[in-house]
Amino acid sequence: MVDRKSCIVVGVGPGLGAAVARRFAAAGYALALASRNPDRLGALVAEIEAAGGTAKAYGADATKEEDVAGLFEAAERDLGPAGVAVFNASGRVRKPLVEIEADEFVDAWMRGCYGGFLVGREAARRMLPRKAGTILFTGATASVKAFPLSAGFAVAKYGLRALAESMARALQPEGIHVAHFVIDGAIGQDADNARLDPAAIAETYYQTHAQHPSAWSTSVELRPWVEGF
Numbered sequence: 001m002v003d004r005k006s007c008i009v010v011g012v013g014p015g016l017g018a019a020v021a022r023r024f025a026a027a028g029y030a031l032a033l034a035s036r037n038p039d040r041l042g043a044l045v046a047e048i049e050a051a052g053g054t055a056k057a058y059g060a061d062a063t064k065e066e067d068v069a070g071l072f073e074a075a076e077r078d079l080g081p082a083g084v085a086v087f088n089a090s091g092r093v094r095k096p097l098v099e100i101e102a103d104e105f106v107d108a109w110m111r112g113c114y115g116g117f118l119v120g121r122e123a124a125r126r127m128l129p130r131k132a133g134t135i136l137f138t139g140a141t142a143s144v145k146a147f148p149l150s151a152g153f154a155v156a157k158y159g160l161r162a163l164a165e166s167m168a169r170a171l172q173p174e175g176i177h178v179a180h181f182v183i184d185g186a187i188g189q190d191a192d193n194a195r196l197d198p199a200a201i202a203e204t205y206y207q208t209h210a211q212h213p214s215a216w217s218t219s220v221e222l223r224p225w226v227e228g229f
Helices: 016-026 038-050 065-079 102-130 151-174 200-207
Strands: 006-010 030-035 053-060 084-088 131-136 178-182 217-222
Touching: 006 065, 006 102, 016 030, 016 038, 016 084, 016 200, 038 151, 053 065, 053 217, 065 084, 065 102, 065 131, 084 102, 084 217, 102 131, 102 151, 102 178, 131 151, 131 200, 151 178, 151 217, 178 200, 200 217
Parallel strands: 006 030, 006 084, 030 053, 084 131, 131 178, 178 217
Antiparallel strands: none
16 A cells, blocks of 8 residues: 555546546545546546546445445555545436426435435545544535425435534544535636636635644535625
């Protein structure tokens, strides 16, 4: 096992997940990039390694307990003990309530909330003996506001926020920093900064991780300057 710590990012896509991976890699963390489709992560792994970092892609379904346990086991074996775990996966169904099928609702909750529980629990189990670590959860506007078409999304995001709050109260006295981020607005890049730049969000994730334990944030809201709230 290498001597440095790893950062495990669950739910890595081309936007925020990739930006978080780049930021923590730049800070010297070895990156474990987890996705249900790890083959699509090859370019990101190559990019991080070309910049002098270390990264490896892993196939894992965050809604399967055995996948999550296997991911952490493999990542710590390959890359070092988990210093940071980021849950960035999500599930969504956008329909009027009466049109949502039961299996769609369950799938959205499983991917957006239950997966967060499995990842957060596995991270905590490994960090508690070391009395150190950071666990970060990606939320959304729907974490605090449920709109007419968001029943299949907001339930999962409200639940994820509740999970993070409970974990923060339980784990922070043990030296583990837990934070939840409300991403209030569309993610992307434009000249007017009217959308949340993934790199700017990732910077906030990193700076939250780097906070002194005398001044830890547990709930952070991020939105572009044009966003009403």
